[in-house]
Amino acid sequence: MDANIPLFQMNGVAKSYGGVRALEEAHLRVEAGRIHAVLGENGAGKSTLIKIMSGVVQADAGDMALDGAKILFPSPKAANAAGIACIFQELSLIPDLSVADNIAIANPPRRFGLIDRRAQRRFAEEALARAGAEDIHPLAPVKDLPLSRRQMVEIAKALARMPRILILDEATSALTAGDVAKVFAVLKRLRDEGLALLYISHRMQEIDELADDCSVFRNGRHVASYLAGSKSRNDVVELMIGREYSHVFPPKPNAAKQGAPALEVAGLCWSHQLNDISFAARPGEIVGLGGLDGQGQRELLLALFGVLRGVSGDIAVNGVVRRARGPRAAKASSSAMALIPEDRKTEGLMLPMSVRDNLTLPALDSLARFGIIDRSREQDAVDTMVKLLAIKAANLDIPVGALSGGNQQKVVIAKWLMIAPRIILLNDPTRGIDVGTKQEIYQLLRKLADDGATILFYSTDYDELIGCCDRVLVMYDGAITRELVGAEITEHALVSSAFRIQEPGEIQLG
Amino acid sequence: MGDFRYWLAENKGTLLAVAVFVIMFGIYTGNHTAGFSGMVVTTAANKGVLLALVAMAQTLVVLTAGIDLSVGMVFVLANCLASQLVVGSALETTFGVVVVLLAGVICGALNGIIVIYGRLQPIVTTLATGAMFYGIALWLRPIPGGDVNSDLADALTEQLPGGIPTSLVVLLGIVLVVWIPLRRSEVGRAIYAIGSSEPAAYMSGVNIDRARLTAYIVSGLLSACGGLMLTFITYSGEASATIGGSYTLNSIAAVVIGGVSLFGGAGSAIGAIFGAFVLRTIGDLLFVFDFDPLWQPLFQGVILLGAVTLGSLRLLRIKNRLDLFG
Numbered sequence: 001m002d003a004n005i006p007l008f009q010m011n012g013v014a015k016s017y018g019g020v021r022a023l024e025e026a027h028l029r030v031e032a033g034r035i036h037a038v039l040g041e042n043g044a045g046k047s048t049l050i051k052i053m054s055g056v057v058q059a060d061a062g063d064m065a066l067d068g069a070k071i072l073f074p075s076p077k078a079a080n081a082a083g084i085a086c087i088f089q090e091l092s093l094i095p096d097l098s099v100a101d102n103i104a105i106a107n108p109p110r111r112f113g114l115i116d117r118r119a120q121r122r123f124a125e126e127a128l129a130r131a132g133a134e135d136i137h138p139l140a141p142v143k144d145l146p147l148s149r150r151q152m153v154e155i156a157k158a159l160a161r162m163p164r165i166l167i168l169d170e171a172t173s174a175l176t177a178g179d180v181a182k183v184f185a186v187l188k189r190l191r192d193e194g195l196a197l198l199y200i201s202h203r204m205q206e207i208d209e210l211a212d213d214c215s216v217f218r219n220g221r222h223v224a225s226y227l228a229g230s231k232s233r234n235d236v237v238e239l240m241i242g243r244e245y246s247h248v249f250p251p252k253p254n255a256a257k258q259g260a261p262a263l264e265v266a267g268l269c270w271s272h273q274l275n276d277i278s279f280a281a282r283p284g285e286i287v288g289l290g291g292l293d294g295q296g297q298r299e300l301l302l303a304l305f306g307v308l309r310g311v312s313g314d315i316a317v318n319g320v321v322r323r324a325r326g327p328r329a330a331k332a333s334s335s336a337m338a339l340i341p342e343d344r345k346t347e348g349l350m351l352p353m354s355v356r357d358n359l360t361l362p363a364l365d366s367l368a369r370f371g372i373i374d375r376s377r378e379q380d381a382v383d384t385m386v387k388l389l390a391i392k393a394a395n396l397d398i399p400v401g402a403l404s405g406g407n408q409q410k411v412v413i414a415k416w417l418m419i420a421p422r423i424i425l426l427n428d429p430t431r432g433i434d435v436g437t438k439q440e441i442y443q444l445l446r447k448l449a450d451d452g453a454t455i456l457f458y459s460t461d462y463d464e465l466i467g468c469c470d471r472v473l474v475m476y477d478g479a480i481t482r483e484l485v486g487a488e489i490t491e492h493a494l495v496s497s498a499f500r501i502q503e504p505g506e507i508q509l510g
Numbered sequence: 511m512g513d514f515r516y517w518l519a520e521n522k523g524t525l526l527a528v529a530v531f532v533i534m535f536g537i538y539t540g541n542h543t544a545g546f547s548g549m550v551v552t553t554a555a556n557k558g559v560l561l562a563l564v565a566m567a568q569t570l571v572v573l574t575a576g577i578d579l580s581v582g583m584v585f586v587l588a589n590c591l592a593s594q595l596v597v598g599s600a601l602e603t604t605f606g607v608v609v610v611l612l613a614g615v616i617c618g619a620l621n622g623i624i625v626i627y628g629r630l631q632p633i634v635t636t637l638a639t640g641a642m643f644y645g646i647a648l649w650l651r652p653i654p655g656g657d658v659n660s661d662l663a664d665a666l667t668e669q670l671p672g673g674i675p676t677s678l679v680v681l682l683g684i685v686l687v688v689w690i691p692l693r694r695s696e697v698g699r700a701i702y703a704i705g706s707s708e709p710a711a712y713m714s715g716v717n718i719d720r721a722r723l724t725a726y727i728v729s730g731l732l733s734a735c736g737g738l739m740l741t742f743i744t745y746s747g748e749a750s751a752t753i754g755g756s757y758t759l760n761s762i763a764a765v766v767i768g769g770v771s772l773f774g775g776a777g778s779a780i781g782a783i784f785g786a787f788v789l790r791t792i793g794d795l796l797f798v799f800d801f802d803p804l805w806q807p808l809f810q811g812v813i814l815l816g817a818v819t820l821g822s823l824r825l826l827r828i829k830n831r832l833d834l835f836g
Binding site: 081 | 512513516517519520691694695696699702703705706707709710711712713714715716717771775776828829830831832
């Protein structure tokens, strides 16, 4: 084989989702017998890249080549057939089937046309052994396994396909330290056997230990590729950041807020996903939640809003310890809490219902008398909100699903402002909306804070955290690992603390 | 020992249905004036087998996380068709049987194609096609009547030497020829996979469309088998909306009692068969204890509710309340 032709190459690949560019001009060169790490912050295009490589989505432009021959993957099946196996962050296991059934799902061993269960079991045992997970029983149903075991099954399943390229997308995030060591030994052995591995992780020390090559992506573009160890961690952080500021933010107040905290959390824990979280937020403050996506930020907001069961630790609102038993209790006037959810289409709005009905839903009990909705009070409340947020709708009786994404998001925010919340939890509220509406939302948040609301703001966009927040709590593995205050909130500090890269002279929390 | 534990966990629902049936049937024959005699068992078997076949048909679709409201109507259509065609010489009769089964396959394929390629919900699709199938049945047999090859009918609905009901042997044959191979095949595995988690199945490179189409086709075939057996028992055809509707609803109840998850992906047609037997035995029990048959729906409802309650105990363990709605 020609030494100059890499095992896999990707050139000029682009992908947009509904007008938002996720990837443009992406290049990647993967060699056999090497571990290639892909680095980048939230929204850098890493996930889109591997989705294209594994046939989950199709590129809009550009081409891919395997052994120098052009290829197209219309489906995950086609990518599998070409020898690309992917271990996804969201597990691709089928919960009701057994471990062995899952490992052999794509191509089970057959005898006389029927699945040969004994052969399948041997096959599964071999695959589990290859992954270093002999302790998992092949007949156990996947739904009964803990997350870390499922992740090992997922790895065994990918290995059972005898791939030429193995993609690991945060594959170690749910593993215990002992498993990580085992998996690393397996990955190194696979590399020595001549496999190409594409490794995506936010744990820098893992990348240092494993990677031979690294590629950095930023804003959907390939920025640099280099040999592992040839750049300092600081240089790597510099490569990952460097987004131009495209938003306009309202000015922040200079003085830090004083006074009694409106929200105090002490020792909050939930199901291994939230570990000993403590913080306080004062009226008038916008407190950001930072870190890479999926480090427990969503769960923290859900726990405060009473959606999670089995939460331990104390949540105090205005100095009184109370535990909301659900959104209904959380929004009650004693705590007046509102959560702007992440997915407006499923958790935020009833899409077929009218703008008016959506707006007044959380506040209906205050608009009704003896259970009958007072139409004129409803109309007044709706008018106020439509004016306050400048919601653009042809008519308030059209389905909310007919509005643009930005206006839909305004409706979600407005419906919660109806209850005059004093604590506002926001879960990535500007995802997928236009820049103009984003700016209006930033202005509104600052105004609400100035009027005395306490705001907890999770965003995957670091610019927003820098531009909007008075303080940022950076989360990692379900714990708050660092607090950045005022001028400390820089992109450099956010990225390095999200990746847990220590910097000399900086104070570490937790 | 470890293997057995997993086997037990997987077949819990089926075993529970078998146990409930054995107890109920034991009580029934114990209190019947004729006791555990061939006649009593054969009559019970013939009634049970009809619903069991339709329940098996329902199981296939439910496993894919769908629901088939047309099973009862395919059953009635097959009955009407059989009362026209399954007559005459051995050759003509064979031809008739093949046509009836083929009609079931076509009905199932139609459902499958609409659901897969039209992306319509199974419940709406089969509600509509069920009405169409019933319309065709009514057109074939506007008034009850017709005939069936009585040699074949008697052979399949009476007893073998030794008192074993032939209809049970027929059912066993269908299980061995249709269900067991399907359960062990790649397509069968895929049927469970799409019911359990369709995105994960897709991501694993499973052929989703083929599996779903197979599920609907086999469902149509099994309903038609049921309709054929009905013709052999009644010697006639009747386009009755009442029969069709009640078989459809009872098939869903049988599936639930048999431990098949309505969320899809878990359960077995064997469980559904015993679920059907349990439902049929309720009526028999009321009869031997001299209860008014009017009590039957009430008891069926209570047993159904009990079965569903057992299935939803897992909800108590959910830690994120949003998962309750997922």
